[in-house]
Amino acid sequence: MTGIIVYATKTLKTFYRRRGAFLSTLLVPLFLVLFYGFMFGKVFFGGTEITLNIGVVNLDQGVQFAGNFTLNLGEYFKAMLLNTSKTFNETDGRSRFTLKVFNYSTIENATRAFENGTIDGFIVIPKNFTLCLISNESISIYAYGDPSDYVKYSTFTSICRELAISFSLRGRPIVGVEEKSLTIKRKTFTYFDISAPGMILFGLLFVTTSSAHVFASEREHKLIDRIVMSGLSPSEIILGAFIAMFAVAFLQSMLCFSAALTLKACMVGSIPEAIVVILCMAMFQVALGLLVSIYAKNTKTAENIAWMIVAPIMFLGGIWWPIEWMAEPFKTIGKVFPPSMGCELLRAIMLKGATIFSEKGLITITSLIALSIAMLIAEIYLAKKHIFKPR
Template identity: 25%
Template sequence: MAIFQNNIKRFLLHKLNFVLLMVIPLLFIVLSFSGSGAQKAVVGIIDHDHSLLSQRMAQSIKTQADVVTVTEKDMRDQLINNKVDSVIIIPKHFAQFMLAGRSVKLQSFHVQESNVSSGIQTFVSSYLQDVHLMAGSARGDKNMFYKALDEYQKNHLGLHVKSTDNSGAQKEKTMGALGFVIFGLFMIVSVSSRFIMEDKKLKLYNRFFTTPLSVRSYNVQNILSYLMLAAATILLLMAVLVFGFHATLGPSLFNVFFVLFVFSVVSVSIGILISSLAKSLGQATALSQLIITPVAMLGGCFWPISITPVFMQKIADFVPTTWGMRALTSLVYGNQLNHVIMDLVVLLAFAAVFFLLASWKKSDIAR
């Protein structure tokens, strides 16, 4: 097990490896859990109707949350940067359709499903149902409708968006932290490809095969060493989440560990593929950096995929980080491992394809 031991020693001797796999994710985990979860919700409203009814509804929402004006252009940035918890879009002809007795559905966006965002949606839905009933009773009479609406808003206590616990907010923070754990594990792409390229650069790659060591043994030991590093990273970061921040990781810690470990197999496979394609250490490093951050962004490690443009959401289905985050989200929100079988199958399929491509490239070179 000379290759296995050598890789572990090399990892321990280089501080950069700790920074990539552990320190950077730890810093972002701390940021994910920073701040108070007891702050009042902030709701952005985009009013395309500018009617008396839309103004009344905004006033009603103000009893439940802080209301700010946003535009569709900056809405995504406001959500990503946590400046607003939810955004509600009031369409044109909103008042006209409501007074005509037609049901109107408002578009709403939020970063993560939580007790706060769910409460706001429930409040707005209840408000619209009541307004629809009043409009039906008024039968198109605006004066009667707005008189009833004014009385309703004076006397209606409403649903106050509060929670007896912070489990929803805690789950949001947990998913934000797990996104950076995935990002940290994805850094194994850089570590594994760099180690193999260093072996080639120092001619160790060729020397190994002048000994009884076979190509298969070399590859197996490499893979096992990277997976051991991944397992240690997962255990450390999960310990920080559970004992340091009391993160809500769902019904089973083992399930979360298993999904993260399967994802690390994908990371190792990509690293080995890069090492088989690159002709130098510089190329391997450049390819790794070109892949890691964009794929992490597309896959929802830094922000939810749901707030990205539709074309990016379609592209996201073809990157492994998406399937890792989907599986983790399902587990954190109470599901068991059998609910994420498809996500795990897709991740393993990614790994198999990358390993096969790396093997094909090596055999091709051997010719």
């Protein structure tokens, strides 16, 4: 363990002395995030306010009691939504949304309003709403919206769920929310929202090229013999170099991620889960760079090989646009790159509220970690042949 720390420290010091590479690795990706954030984001730190228009269709027939008294809990639910609208507008200073509520008599009218763009989604309260609740039976309301409109849809369904929970806590059975998809393509997110996840991967590509310099630089400056004579094992050298460059990747990616969030990049999902994906991508890119470094005889060769690897990822890996936007042949090619899996998962977390615990999320995380470990094992084996070879 001491040997790993010693070599990690040495690698960091060597990388820091290469001021040009050190600063470009950290600052160029950060500059791109800042530039795109100001140019294509939510406009400076205040952001732009988005109006969320919600329709309500109350089909609840209510229950009539003696004395011509009719209880309609659907109207109570609608009143809660109107009250939420006032509270949401007045007190949620951090929100970028203003909530407006519209009443419709039929689902057809609400659907037409949705298709015309008057509302962004609508809630349908079923006709047996009151009857089920006073009979101590659970009941669901229906939330109609467009899942492709990531930002508004996630906010709309979140409000529906919060209302249902709040209504249920008033001594009544649980009110559920059943989501209904209306597929009308609307995009309310900015180009910066789309490209911010890819920019983080783009920054990690710089770490790949920097990692490719580690052993190539030692070989170029005739320091390989010193490494061999230091008494460090191949595993200590590889793991030490990996830890050092992973620290650089962590610092760089967190700078870019923090800058993206500061500039109001869309963040629907969990920030900790997004960080997990970023760290898995960082592991892969560092391990990939070190693999190149073991073979390269000098830094120029290392850099050329590294850029031959990262260039296709840069254009086909979903960095500047989602892979599904590309034409079919390029889409298929793009999905071959493991980093593109991480980039698409990060984009799904930030724009759609996806989770790493979904089937796709677990496959992506497991693949990136497994490939990183496989490359490290291969590097330890290759180090014995190319660095510790008999002289």
